[in-house]
Amino acid sequence: MSVMKVIEILGDSSTSWEDAAGEAVAEAAKTIKNIRSVWVKDQSATVEGGKIKRYRATCKITFEVNS
Secondary structure: OOEEEEEEEEEEOOOHHHHHHHHHHHHHOOOOOOEEEOOOOOOEEEEEEEEEEEEEEEEEEEEEOOO
8 A cells, every 4th residue: 555645836837837737846846755745736827017927836746655
C-alpha cells in the first residue's frame, strides 16, 4: 500500500495559467520526490493598466511518501 501526501502551492507566470501550474510543479520538484499528480484548484491573475500582468494557479500536488 502506498501512502500519498497532498500539498497546496501557488504557481506564478507572466505567460499563462498553464505555465503557472508548470512552475508550481517545477518548484515543488526541487525538494519533493515521487510527484504523482497536480490538480489546478483555482486560477487568478493580477491586473495593471487594464491588462493581466501575472497569472496565478493554486495547485494541489500529490506525491508518494517513502516508508
